[in-house]
Amino acid sequence: MIWTSMDAFWHMGGYGLYVWGSYGVTVALMVAEALMARHRVKVARAALVKESNT
Protein backbone atom coordinates (compact mmCIF):
# COMPACT_ATOMS: atom_id res chain seq x y z
CA MET A 1 0.00 0.00 0.00
CA ILE A 2 1.48 3.28 -1.11
CA TRP A 3 -0.67 5.57 0.97
CA THR A 4 0.04 5.83 4.65
CA SER A 5 -3.41 7.21 5.36
CA MET A 6 -6.62 8.36 3.71
CA ASP A 7 -5.47 11.94 4.17
CA ALA A 8 -2.27 11.21 2.28
CA PHE A 9 -4.35 9.77 -0.56
CA TRP A 10 -6.43 12.94 -0.93
CA HIS A 11 -3.36 15.09 -0.53
CA MET A 12 -1.55 13.31 -3.38
CA GLY A 13 1.88 14.49 -2.30
CA GLY A 14 0.76 18.10 -2.58
CA TYR A 15 -0.73 17.70 -6.02
CA GLY A 16 -4.24 16.94 -4.85
CA LEU A 17 -5.77 19.96 -6.56
CA TYR A 18 -4.33 18.98 -9.92
CA VAL A 19 -5.00 15.26 -9.74
CA TRP A 20 -8.52 15.49 -8.36
CA GLY A 21 -9.25 18.53 -10.51
CA SER A 22 -8.42 16.40 -13.51
CA TYR A 23 -10.32 13.30 -12.47
CA GLY A 24 -13.24 15.30 -11.15
CA VAL A 25 -13.82 17.29 -14.32
CA THR A 26 -13.36 14.19 -16.47
CA VAL A 27 -15.89 12.15 -14.53
CA ALA A 28 -18.30 15.10 -14.45
CA LEU A 29 -18.09 15.51 -18.23
CA MET A 30 -18.57 11.83 -18.88
CA VAL A 31 -21.57 11.58 -16.55
CA ALA A 32 -23.05 14.73 -18.07
CA GLU A 33 -22.58 13.40 -21.57
CA ALA A 34 -24.21 10.10 -20.69
CA LEU A 35 -27.17 11.83 -19.08
CA MET A 36 -27.57 14.17 -22.03
CA ALA A 37 -27.60 11.24 -24.45
CA ARG A 38 -30.20 9.43 -22.38
CA HIS A 39 -32.25 12.60 -22.21
CA ARG A 40 -32.06 13.01 -25.96
CA VAL A 41 -33.56 9.56 -26.44
CA LYS A 42 -36.32 10.40 -24.00
CA VAL A 43 -37.13 13.66 -25.78
CA ALA A 44 -37.21 11.88 -29.14
CA ARG A 45 -39.62 9.29 -27.83
CA ALA A 46 -41.83 11.97 -26.27
CA ALA A 47 -41.91 13.93 -29.51
CA LEU A 48 -43.07 10.84 -31.38
CA VAL A 49 -45.81 10.14 -28.84
CA LYS A 50 -46.95 13.75 -29.03
CA GLU A 51 -46.92 13.70 -32.82
CA SER A 52 -49.07 10.60 -32.95
CA ASN A 53 -51.60 12.03 -30.54
CA THR A 54 -52.22 15.20 -32.56
Added chain:
Amino acid sequence: MSGLLISVARRDLLLARRRRIEALLPLGFFIVAAGLFPIGVGPEPQMLRQMAPGVVWVCALLAAMLSVTQMFASDHQDGSLEQMLLSSQPLVTVVLGKVLAHWLSSGVPLVLAAPLIGVLFDMRAQAIGYLALTLLLGTPILSLLGAVGAALTLGLRSGAALVFLLVLPLTIPALIFGTGAVGAVDAGLSAQAHLSLLGALLIVTLLGAPVATAAALRISMD
Protein backbone atom coordinates in the same frame (compact mmCIF):
# COMPACT_ATOMS: atom_id res chain seq x y z
CA MET B 1 -10.18 23.89 -70.66
CA SER B 2 -8.07 26.99 -70.14
CA GLY B 3 -10.55 28.94 -72.22
CA LEU B 4 -13.33 28.14 -69.76
CA LEU B 5 -11.08 28.96 -66.85
CA ILE B 6 -10.14 32.35 -68.26
CA SER B 7 -13.69 33.24 -69.17
CA VAL B 8 -15.03 32.32 -65.72
CA ALA B 9 -12.26 34.33 -64.09
CA ARG B 10 -12.89 37.28 -66.41
CA ARG B 11 -16.59 37.23 -65.60
CA ASP B 12 -16.03 37.17 -61.86
CA LEU B 13 -13.45 39.93 -62.07
CA LEU B 14 -15.84 42.05 -64.08
CA LEU B 15 -18.55 41.52 -61.49
CA ALA B 16 -16.10 42.40 -58.74
CA ARG B 17 -15.13 45.58 -60.56
CA ARG B 18 -18.75 46.68 -60.60
CA ARG B 19 -18.86 46.37 -56.84
CA ARG B 20 -15.47 47.90 -56.32
CA ILE B 21 -16.01 49.09 -52.77
CA GLU B 22 -17.15 45.65 -51.70
CA ALA B 23 -14.17 44.06 -53.38
CA LEU B 24 -11.77 46.33 -51.54
CA LEU B 25 -13.24 45.69 -48.09
CA PRO B 26 -10.86 42.86 -47.25
CA LEU B 27 -7.93 45.11 -48.06
CA GLY B 28 -9.35 47.81 -45.86
CA PHE B 29 -9.86 45.34 -43.05
CA PHE B 30 -6.31 44.06 -43.49
CA ILE B 31 -4.79 47.49 -43.11
CA VAL B 32 -6.99 48.52 -40.19
CA ALA B 33 -6.55 45.27 -38.30
CA ALA B 34 -2.79 45.18 -38.74
CA GLY B 35 -2.58 48.84 -37.83
CA LEU B 36 -4.38 48.23 -34.56
CA PHE B 37 -1.61 46.04 -33.19
CA PRO B 38 1.01 48.71 -32.59
CA ILE B 39 -1.65 50.80 -30.91
CA GLY B 40 -2.64 47.87 -28.76
CA VAL B 41 0.76 46.52 -27.74
CA GLY B 42 2.87 49.65 -27.80
CA PRO B 43 5.20 51.21 -30.34
CA GLU B 44 8.51 49.67 -29.31
CA PRO B 45 10.22 48.89 -32.64
CA GLN B 46 12.01 45.71 -31.56
CA MET B 47 8.79 44.07 -30.39
CA LEU B 48 6.87 45.18 -33.48
CA ARG B 49 9.57 43.86 -35.76
CA GLN B 50 9.32 40.47 -34.06
CA MET B 51 5.53 40.37 -34.19
CA ALA B 52 5.23 41.67 -37.72
CA PRO B 53 5.26 38.45 -39.80
CA GLY B 54 2.69 36.82 -37.54
CA VAL B 55 0.45 39.86 -37.37
CA VAL B 56 0.53 40.43 -41.11
CA TRP B 57 -0.12 36.79 -41.89
CA VAL B 58 -3.02 36.43 -39.43
CA CYS B 59 -4.63 39.63 -40.68
CA ALA B 60 -4.25 38.33 -44.22
CA LEU B 61 -5.91 35.04 -43.20
CA LEU B 62 -8.84 36.88 -41.71
CA ALA B 63 -9.12 39.31 -44.62
CA ALA B 64 -9.12 36.46 -47.12
CA MET B 65 -11.94 34.67 -45.26
CA LEU B 66 -14.03 37.84 -45.28
CA SER B 67 -14.62 37.82 -48.99
CA VAL B 68 -14.57 34.12 -49.71
CA THR B 69 -18.31 33.53 -49.62
CA GLN B 70 -18.72 36.00 -52.47
CA MET B 71 -17.20 33.40 -54.76
CA PHE B 72 -20.48 31.54 -55.01
CA ALA B 73 -23.10 33.59 -53.20
CA SER B 74 -24.39 35.85 -55.96
CA ASP B 75 -24.31 33.10 -58.58
CA HIS B 76 -26.20 30.87 -56.17
CA GLN B 77 -28.84 33.51 -55.60
CA ASP B 78 -29.58 34.24 -59.24
CA GLY B 79 -29.47 30.63 -60.37
CA SER B 80 -26.38 30.77 -62.54
CA LEU B 81 -24.53 28.43 -60.20
CA GLU B 82 -27.14 25.77 -60.81
CA GLN B 83 -26.62 26.24 -64.55
CA MET B 84 -22.92 25.73 -64.08
CA LEU B 85 -23.57 22.45 -62.26
CA LEU B 86 -25.98 21.23 -64.90
CA SER B 87 -23.82 22.14 -67.84
CA SER B 88 -21.46 19.61 -69.35
CA GLN B 89 -18.48 21.79 -68.59
CA PRO B 90 -16.12 20.48 -65.91
CA LEU B 91 -17.04 21.99 -62.54
CA VAL B 92 -13.44 21.80 -61.33
CA THR B 93 -12.40 24.22 -64.06
CA VAL B 94 -15.19 26.60 -63.16
CA VAL B 95 -14.07 26.48 -59.54
CA LEU B 96 -10.47 27.17 -60.53
CA GLY B 97 -11.60 30.17 -62.54
CA LYS B 98 -13.51 31.55 -59.59
CA VAL B 99 -10.60 30.95 -57.23
CA LEU B 100 -8.28 32.73 -59.64
CA ALA B 101 -10.62 35.71 -59.78
CA HIS B 102 -10.91 35.77 -56.00
CA TRP B 103 -7.16 35.66 -55.59
CA LEU B 104 -6.60 38.42 -58.11
CA SER B 105 -9.18 40.70 -56.53
CA SER B 106 -8.66 39.86 -52.84
CA GLY B 107 -5.29 38.16 -52.45
CA VAL B 108 -2.99 40.18 -54.66
CA PRO B 109 -3.94 43.50 -53.03
CA LEU B 110 -2.87 42.00 -49.72
CA VAL B 111 0.49 41.01 -51.19
CA LEU B 112 0.93 44.56 -52.46
CA ALA B 113 -0.18 46.16 -49.20
CA ALA B 114 2.00 43.95 -47.00
CA PRO B 115 5.21 46.00 -47.52
CA LEU B 116 3.31 49.07 -46.31
CA ILE B 117 2.45 47.26 -43.09
CA GLY B 118 6.03 46.02 -42.91
CA VAL B 119 7.27 49.57 -42.89
CA LEU B 120 4.82 50.47 -40.14
CA PHE B 121 6.28 47.63 -38.10
CA ASP B 122 9.85 48.76 -38.74
CA MET B 123 10.76 45.60 -40.60
CA ARG B 124 14.04 45.38 -42.45
CA ALA B 125 13.92 45.54 -46.23
CA GLN B 126 14.98 41.92 -46.73
CA ALA B 127 12.34 40.71 -44.30
CA ILE B 128 9.68 42.75 -46.06
CA GLY B 129 10.66 41.18 -49.36
CA TYR B 130 10.33 37.68 -47.95
CA LEU B 131 7.05 38.59 -46.28
CA ALA B 132 5.60 39.62 -49.61
CA LEU B 133 6.94 36.45 -51.22
CA THR B 134 5.39 34.18 -48.60
CA LEU B 135 2.08 35.98 -49.02
CA LEU B 136 2.37 35.60 -52.76
CA LEU B 137 2.58 31.84 -52.24
CA GLY B 138 0.14 31.81 -49.35
CA THR B 139 -2.80 33.90 -50.53
CA PRO B 140 -3.65 31.44 -53.33
CA ILE B 141 -3.74 28.70 -50.68
CA LEU B 142 -6.18 30.82 -48.69
CA SER B 143 -8.41 31.36 -51.71
CA LEU B 144 -8.35 27.64 -52.52
CA LEU B 145 -9.17 26.54 -48.99
CA GLY B 146 -11.73 29.31 -48.64
CA ALA B 147 -13.51 28.03 -51.72
CA VAL B 148 -14.06 24.67 -50.03
CA GLY B 149 -15.54 26.41 -47.00
CA ALA B 150 -17.70 28.69 -49.11
CA ALA B 151 -19.04 25.74 -51.09
CA LEU B 152 -19.86 23.76 -47.95
CA THR B 153 -21.71 26.64 -46.32
CA LEU B 154 -23.55 27.74 -49.45
CA GLY B 155 -26.82 29.42 -48.64
CA LEU B 156 -26.62 28.96 -44.90
CA ARG B 157 -27.66 31.81 -42.65
CA SER B 158 -24.51 31.68 -40.56
CA GLY B 159 -22.39 30.76 -43.57
CA ALA B 160 -19.94 33.62 -43.36
CA ALA B 161 -19.11 33.01 -39.71
CA LEU B 162 -18.96 29.25 -40.24
CA VAL B 163 -16.37 29.65 -42.98
CA PHE B 164 -13.95 31.19 -40.49
CA LEU B 165 -14.40 28.30 -38.07
CA LEU B 166 -14.10 25.63 -40.74
CA VAL B 167 -11.25 26.97 -42.85
CA LEU B 168 -8.90 28.77 -40.47
CA PRO B 169 -7.61 25.61 -38.74
CA LEU B 170 -6.73 24.20 -42.15
CA THR B 171 -4.62 27.26 -42.96
CA ILE B 172 -2.35 26.75 -39.95
CA PRO B 173 0.43 24.93 -41.84
CA ALA B 174 0.62 27.76 -44.36
CA LEU B 175 0.72 30.24 -41.50
CA ILE B 176 3.54 28.35 -39.82
CA PHE B 177 5.69 28.02 -42.93
CA GLY B 178 4.99 31.56 -44.07
CA THR B 179 5.88 33.26 -40.82
CA GLY B 180 8.72 30.82 -40.26
CA ALA B 181 10.34 31.86 -43.52
CA VAL B 182 10.36 35.52 -42.54
CA GLY B 183 11.55 34.68 -39.05
CA ALA B 184 14.42 32.64 -40.43
CA VAL B 185 15.54 35.44 -42.72
CA ASP B 186 15.36 37.89 -39.84
CA ALA B 187 17.61 35.64 -37.78
CA GLY B 188 20.11 35.44 -40.61
CA LEU B 189 19.24 31.87 -41.56
CA SER B 190 18.01 30.47 -44.83
CA ALA B 191 14.30 30.46 -45.58
CA GLN B 192 14.76 27.79 -48.24
CA ALA B 193 13.11 24.96 -46.31
CA HIS B 194 10.12 27.06 -45.29
CA LEU B 195 9.58 28.36 -48.80
CA SER B 196 9.90 24.90 -50.30
CA LEU B 197 7.32 23.56 -47.89
CA LEU B 198 5.02 26.49 -48.58
CA GLY B 199 5.40 25.92 -52.31
CA ALA B 200 4.68 22.23 -51.90
CA LEU B 201 1.60 23.10 -49.84
CA LEU B 202 0.41 25.38 -52.64
CA ILE B 203 0.81 22.64 -55.23
CA VAL B 204 -0.97 20.03 -53.15
CA THR B 205 -3.79 22.44 -52.32
CA LEU B 206 -4.05 23.39 -55.98
CA LEU B 207 -4.53 19.74 -56.85
CA GLY B 208 -6.94 18.84 -54.07
CA ALA B 209 -9.03 21.86 -53.12
CA PRO B 210 -10.85 22.46 -56.41
CA VAL B 211 -11.94 18.81 -56.49
CA ALA B 212 -13.19 19.07 -52.91
CA THR B 213 -14.92 22.35 -53.75
CA ALA B 214 -16.71 20.83 -56.73
CA ALA B 215 -17.86 17.91 -54.57
CA ALA B 216 -19.02 20.34 -51.89
CA LEU B 217 -20.98 22.35 -54.45
CA ARG B 218 -22.78 19.23 -55.58
CA ILE B 219 -23.55 18.33 -51.96
CA SER B 220 -24.89 21.80 -51.22
CA MET B 221 -26.98 22.05 -54.34
CA ASP B 222 -28.52 18.59 -54.46
Added chain:
Amino acid sequence: MNQAAPALRWTTFAAPSRFFALSGRMVPWFWVATLAFAAVGLYIGFFVAPTDHQQGESYRIIFIHVPAAWMSMLIYLVMAFWAAWGWILNARMASMYARALAPTGAMFTFVALWTGALWGKPTWGTWWVWDARLTSEFILLLLYIGYIALTEAIDDVRRAANAGALLALVGAVNIPVIYFSVRWWNTLHQGATISATAAPKMASTMLTAMLLMTLSFWAYSFAVVFTRARAIVLEQESDTDWVRATVLGTKEAKR
Protein backbone atom coordinates in the same frame (compact mmCIF):
# COMPACT_ATOMS: atom_id res chain seq x y z
CA MET C 1 -36.33 -1.73 -45.59
CA ASN C 2 -37.42 -4.37 -43.09
CA GLN C 3 -35.04 -7.23 -42.51
CA ALA C 4 -36.97 -10.38 -41.67
CA ALA C 5 -33.95 -12.64 -41.16
CA PRO C 6 -32.62 -12.53 -37.60
CA ALA C 7 -29.14 -13.84 -38.41
CA LEU C 8 -26.17 -11.64 -37.58
CA ARG C 9 -24.58 -10.57 -40.85
CA TRP C 10 -22.11 -7.82 -41.56
CA THR C 11 -25.06 -5.78 -42.71
CA THR C 12 -26.81 -6.35 -39.40
CA PHE C 13 -26.16 -2.85 -38.17
CA ALA C 14 -26.80 -1.32 -41.55
CA ALA C 15 -30.51 -0.93 -41.07
CA PRO C 16 -31.56 1.58 -38.44
CA SER C 17 -34.22 -0.79 -37.16
CA ARG C 18 -31.74 -3.60 -36.58
CA PHE C 19 -29.28 -1.23 -34.96
CA PHE C 20 -31.96 0.12 -32.65
CA ALA C 21 -33.08 -3.33 -31.52
CA LEU C 22 -29.57 -4.68 -30.90
CA SER C 23 -28.03 -1.57 -29.41
CA GLY C 24 -30.73 -1.42 -26.77
CA ARG C 25 -29.51 -4.76 -25.46
CA MET C 26 -25.81 -4.00 -25.82
CA VAL C 27 -25.58 -0.60 -24.17
CA PRO C 28 -25.97 -1.82 -20.56
CA TRP C 29 -23.13 -4.30 -21.09
CA PHE C 30 -20.91 -1.54 -22.40
CA TRP C 31 -21.56 0.37 -19.20
CA VAL C 32 -20.61 -2.69 -17.17
CA ALA C 33 -17.38 -2.98 -19.14
CA THR C 34 -16.67 0.73 -18.69
CA LEU C 35 -16.95 0.55 -14.92
CA ALA C 36 -15.15 -2.78 -14.62
CA PHE C 37 -12.12 -1.68 -16.64
CA ALA C 38 -12.04 1.66 -14.84
CA ALA C 39 -12.20 0.02 -11.44
CA VAL C 40 -9.25 -2.28 -12.14
CA GLY C 41 -7.30 0.37 -14.02
CA LEU C 42 -7.70 3.00 -11.34
CA TYR C 43 -6.89 0.54 -8.59
CA ILE C 44 -3.62 -0.36 -10.28
CA GLY C 45 -2.99 3.27 -11.10
CA PHE C 46 -3.47 4.59 -7.59
CA PHE C 47 -2.63 1.68 -5.32
CA VAL C 48 -0.08 -0.40 -7.19
CA ALA C 49 1.84 1.91 -9.48
CA PRO C 50 4.72 3.55 -7.62
CA THR C 51 5.38 7.23 -7.07
CA ASP C 52 7.44 8.84 -9.80
CA HIS C 53 10.66 10.26 -8.37
CA GLN C 54 10.68 13.20 -10.78
CA GLN C 55 7.07 14.25 -10.90
CA GLY C 56 5.76 12.90 -7.63
CA GLU C 57 2.11 12.06 -7.55
CA SER C 58 1.04 14.54 -10.24
CA TYR C 59 1.94 12.06 -12.97
CA ARG C 60 -1.11 9.99 -12.06
CA ILE C 61 -3.09 12.32 -14.30
CA ILE C 62 -1.55 10.35 -17.14
CA PHE C 63 -4.08 7.56 -16.58
CA ILE C 64 -6.82 9.73 -18.01
CA HIS C 65 -4.80 12.21 -20.07
CA VAL C 66 -3.25 9.75 -22.49
CA PRO C 67 -6.34 7.52 -22.93
CA ALA C 68 -8.45 10.61 -23.57
CA ALA C 69 -5.97 11.87 -26.18
CA TRP C 70 -5.88 8.48 -27.89
CA MET C 71 -9.69 8.27 -27.94
CA SER C 72 -9.97 11.81 -29.31
CA MET C 73 -7.80 10.88 -32.27
CA LEU C 74 -9.33 7.44 -32.80
CA ILE C 75 -12.88 8.77 -32.69
CA TYR C 76 -12.09 11.42 -35.29
CA LEU C 77 -10.83 8.79 -37.71
CA VAL C 78 -13.79 6.50 -37.05
CA MET C 79 -16.15 9.44 -37.45
CA ALA C 80 -14.56 10.41 -40.76
CA PHE C 81 -14.73 6.78 -41.89
CA TRP C 82 -18.44 6.36 -41.15
CA ALA C 83 -19.26 9.78 -42.55
CA ALA C 84 -17.46 8.94 -45.80
CA TRP C 85 -19.17 5.53 -45.92
CA GLY C 86 -22.54 7.15 -45.50
CA TRP C 87 -21.80 9.73 -48.18
CA ILE C 88 -20.30 7.45 -50.81
CA LEU C 89 -22.64 4.47 -50.33
CA ASN C 90 -25.66 6.54 -49.36
CA ALA C 91 -25.96 4.58 -46.12
CA ARG C 92 -28.13 6.41 -43.61
CA MET C 93 -27.01 4.48 -40.54
CA ALA C 94 -23.35 5.18 -41.27
CA SER C 95 -24.07 8.92 -41.38
CA MET C 96 -25.93 8.65 -38.10
CA TYR C 97 -22.94 6.94 -36.50
CA ALA C 98 -20.75 9.80 -37.61
CA ARG C 99 -23.01 12.45 -36.08
CA ALA C 100 -23.29 10.42 -32.88
CA LEU C 101 -19.51 10.14 -32.57
CA ALA C 102 -18.65 13.82 -32.86
CA PRO C 103 -19.67 15.14 -29.41
CA THR C 104 -17.90 12.29 -27.62
CA GLY C 105 -14.75 12.91 -29.61
CA ALA C 106 -14.90 16.59 -28.78
CA MET C 107 -15.40 15.77 -25.12
CA PHE C 108 -12.30 13.56 -25.00
CA THR C 109 -10.31 16.23 -26.80
CA PHE C 110 -11.33 18.77 -24.17
CA VAL C 111 -10.45 16.32 -21.40
CA ALA C 112 -7.03 15.78 -22.95
CA LEU C 113 -6.45 19.54 -23.01
CA TRP C 114 -7.80 20.11 -19.51
CA THR C 115 -5.81 17.30 -17.93
CA GLY C 116 -2.79 18.36 -19.97
CA ALA C 117 -3.01 21.83 -18.48
CA LEU C 118 -3.47 20.53 -14.95
CA TRP C 119 -0.51 18.20 -15.39
CA GLY C 120 1.63 20.90 -16.92
CA LYS C 121 1.10 23.45 -14.16
CA PRO C 122 2.85 21.58 -11.31
CA THR C 123 5.39 20.06 -13.68
CA TRP C 124 6.41 23.02 -15.80
CA GLY C 125 4.97 25.98 -13.96
CA THR C 126 2.42 27.26 -16.47
CA TRP C 127 -1.18 26.33 -17.20
CA TRP C 128 -0.54 26.13 -20.90
CA VAL C 129 2.49 25.25 -22.98
CA TRP C 130 2.47 25.47 -26.75
CA ASP C 131 4.14 22.15 -27.28
CA ALA C 132 3.47 20.16 -30.43
CA ARG C 133 1.10 17.60 -28.96
CA LEU C 134 -1.08 19.97 -26.95
CA THR C 135 -1.25 22.44 -29.83
CA SER C 136 -2.27 19.69 -32.24
CA GLU C 137 -4.87 18.51 -29.74
CA PHE C 138 -6.24 22.05 -29.59
CA ILE C 139 -6.50 22.17 -33.37
CA LEU C 140 -8.28 18.80 -33.28
CA LEU C 141 -10.85 20.34 -30.94
CA LEU C 142 -11.39 23.09 -33.50
CA LEU C 143 -11.92 20.46 -36.20
CA TYR C 144 -14.54 18.72 -34.06
CA ILE C 145 -16.31 22.00 -33.30
CA GLY C 146 -16.30 22.84 -36.99
CA TYR C 147 -17.86 19.50 -37.88
CA ILE C 148 -20.55 19.83 -35.22
CA ALA C 149 -21.26 23.45 -36.16
CA LEU C 150 -21.61 22.63 -39.85
CA THR C 151 -23.84 19.58 -39.40
CA GLU C 152 -26.04 21.44 -36.93
CA ALA C 153 -26.34 24.49 -39.20
CA ILE C 154 -27.77 22.54 -42.12
CA ASP C 155 -31.42 21.57 -41.79
CA ASP C 156 -31.59 19.01 -44.57
CA VAL C 157 -30.43 15.73 -43.07
CA ARG C 158 -28.74 14.36 -46.15
CA ARG C 159 -26.95 17.58 -47.03
CA ALA C 160 -25.79 17.93 -43.44
CA ALA C 161 -24.44 14.37 -43.40
CA ASN C 162 -22.64 14.68 -46.72
CA ALA C 163 -21.23 18.12 -46.05
CA GLY C 164 -19.98 16.84 -42.70
CA ALA C 165 -18.43 13.85 -44.44
CA LEU C 166 -16.49 16.06 -46.83
CA LEU C 167 -15.36 18.30 -44.01
CA ALA C 168 -14.31 15.33 -41.87
CA LEU C 169 -12.33 13.85 -44.76
CA VAL C 170 -10.63 17.17 -45.51
CA GLY C 171 -9.80 17.40 -41.81
CA ALA C 172 -8.51 13.84 -41.63
CA VAL C 173 -6.25 14.40 -44.63
CA ASN C 174 -4.97 17.63 -43.12
CA ILE C 175 -4.21 16.21 -39.68
CA PRO C 176 -0.79 14.77 -40.59
CA VAL C 177 0.13 18.01 -42.36
CA ILE C 178 -0.99 20.09 -39.39
CA TYR C 179 0.83 17.86 -36.89
CA PHE C 180 4.04 17.96 -38.92
CA SER C 181 3.92 21.72 -39.31
CA VAL C 182 3.19 22.22 -35.59
CA ARG C 183 6.12 19.96 -34.66
CA TRP C 184 8.33 21.98 -37.00
CA TRP C 185 7.05 25.23 -35.51
CA ASN C 186 7.67 23.97 -32.02
CA THR C 187 11.31 23.10 -32.69
CA LEU C 188 11.90 26.52 -34.25
CA HIS C 189 10.83 28.38 -31.15
CA GLN C 190 13.41 26.75 -28.94
CA GLY C 191 12.17 28.40 -25.79
CA ALA C 192 9.51 25.90 -24.91
CA THR C 193 10.98 22.67 -26.27
CA ILE C 194 10.15 20.76 -23.15
CA SER C 195 7.08 18.71 -23.86
CA ALA C 196 4.54 19.38 -21.18
CA THR C 197 3.18 15.91 -21.68
CA ALA C 198 6.52 14.13 -21.27
CA ALA C 199 5.61 10.86 -19.69
CA PRO C 200 7.78 9.47 -16.91
CA LYS C 201 9.69 6.30 -17.63
CA MET C 202 6.91 3.81 -17.60
CA ALA C 203 6.90 1.15 -14.98
CA SER C 204 4.90 -1.76 -16.34
CA THR C 205 2.20 -1.14 -13.78
CA MET C 206 1.75 2.39 -15.11
CA LEU C 207 1.41 1.08 -18.63
CA THR C 208 -1.10 -1.55 -17.54
CA ALA C 209 -3.23 1.01 -15.77
CA MET C 210 -3.13 3.28 -18.81
CA LEU C 211 -4.18 0.48 -21.15
CA LEU C 212 -7.03 -0.55 -18.86
CA MET C 213 -8.27 3.03 -18.71
CA THR C 214 -8.11 3.17 -22.50
CA LEU C 215 -10.31 0.07 -22.67
CA SER C 216 -12.66 1.69 -20.18
CA PHE C 217 -12.91 4.84 -22.31
CA TRP C 218 -13.43 2.71 -25.37
CA ALA C 219 -16.34 0.84 -23.78
CA TYR C 220 -17.70 4.16 -22.53
CA SER C 221 -17.58 5.54 -26.05
CA PHE C 222 -19.62 2.63 -27.36
CA ALA C 223 -22.19 3.08 -24.60
CA VAL C 224 -22.63 6.83 -25.08
CA VAL C 225 -22.31 6.89 -28.86
CA PHE C 226 -24.80 4.04 -29.28
CA THR C 227 -27.23 5.84 -26.95
CA ARG C 228 -26.89 9.05 -28.92
CA ALA C 229 -27.22 7.15 -32.18
CA ARG C 230 -30.47 5.64 -30.89
CA ALA C 231 -31.80 9.13 -30.30
CA ILE C 232 -30.71 10.22 -33.78
CA VAL C 233 -32.40 7.18 -35.30
CA LEU C 234 -35.65 8.09 -33.56
CA GLU C 235 -35.32 11.68 -34.73
CA GLN C 236 -34.51 10.94 -38.34
CA GLU C 237 -36.61 7.82 -38.92
CA SER C 238 -39.69 9.15 -37.17
CA ASP C 239 -42.00 8.53 -40.09
CA THR C 240 -41.29 4.82 -40.46
CA ASP C 241 -43.59 2.05 -39.33
CA TRP C 242 -41.05 0.29 -37.17
CA VAL C 243 -40.31 3.43 -35.17
CA ARG C 244 -43.98 4.00 -34.54
CA ALA C 245 -44.39 0.38 -33.56
CA THR C 246 -41.42 0.45 -31.23
CA VAL C 247 -42.20 3.70 -29.52
CA LEU C 248 -45.96 3.68 -29.44
CA GLY C 249 -46.75 0.00 -29.23
CA THR C 250 -48.35 -2.03 -31.99
CA LYS C 251 -51.89 -0.69 -31.54
CA GLU C 252 -51.12 2.84 -32.67
CA ALA C 253 -48.81 1.60 -35.40
CA LYS C 254 -51.78 1.03 -37.66
CA ARG C 255 -51.96 4.53 -39.05
